[in-house]
Amino acid sequence: MVKILVAGFKGRMGNTTTKMVLENADFELTGVYDPNASEKNLNELSDFKNEDVPAYTKLADIDVNSIDVWIDFTSPASVYENAKFALLHDISPVIGTTGLADDQVAELKEIAKKNKVGGLIAPNFGISAVLLMQFAQQAAKYFPDVEIIEMHHDKKLDAPSGTALNTAKLISEVRKQKIQGNPEEKESLIGARGADYEGMRIHSVRLPGYVAHEQVLFGGQGEALTIRQDSFDRISFMSGVAVAAKKIGDYDELLVGLENLL
Ligand SMILES: NC(=O)C1=CN([C@@H]2O[C@H](COP(=O)(O)OP(=O)(O)OC[C@H]3O[C@@H](n4cnc5c(N)ncnc54)[C@H](O)[C@@H]3O)[C@@H](O)[C@H]2O)C=CC1
């Protein structure tokens, strides 16, 4: 039985993850954490009235000995501190929160290595998104001209999305250095051409009704290829989170990307 704490349990992903953990026979929910919670126990929430699980609002109060895996769906501002806290207490972090800077990831990898604790940072736990990133990396070998459009709900804090940024990083590993478009082009409205990641453009759409969607557009001589994935419901991330929580205890380093565990 894997003992799990869900960080960010009051949020959209935290709520869905808390339910998934409670419903999975391989898991025991031993804590939930959210500094913005007013509850002391999960059973104070109507959705979870039969679940006796301590709800923490301060890192210092967490019973670290009761936790094997820390699942984090919090905020770009808090994920580094949370992941470091988990690693330093011999708890395996499974991080879905986006917005970690490259130097923060490098530091967390060092801490994991030094303390021999397994952990995972996954920009996206949906299998459709994992496949999209792999297919896009493959296509970029043949189509170096690429633009990414990511579309999300309008409550999202970070832009571009972690998935779009990771897609661009994976593509840049195989793509020849290239500045796309007309070198003389000028934006008459700032931002019209989107963000620039090593010459690739990333466009972020935020609209109510959307959940999480991405298109990678490739253009070539007289042809084009579009790869698209859609998460219509947050349940789409749960099988990936469950796989990670089950397997991460077998590792002693911090991995990036769900594909490493599939
Ligand atoms: N990797 C993946 O597959 C996915 C990643 N995400 C990412 O997960 C994160 C959360 O997304 P949502 O649930 O939509 O956000 P949300 O805003 O609904 O929930 C975030 C929760 O974290 C809490 N929180 C804030 N500071 C905290 C701290 N220091 N420790 C613990 N909890 C804290 C907030 O009170 C809130 O309840 C975002 O970064 C998002 O991009 C979202 C969906 C899938």
Ligand SMILES: O=C(O)C1=N[C@H](C(=O)O)C[C@H](O)C1
């Ligand atoms: O905020 C979200 O909702 C999501 N965030 C992740 C990201 O930034 O890529 C994963 C997914 O797109 C949903």
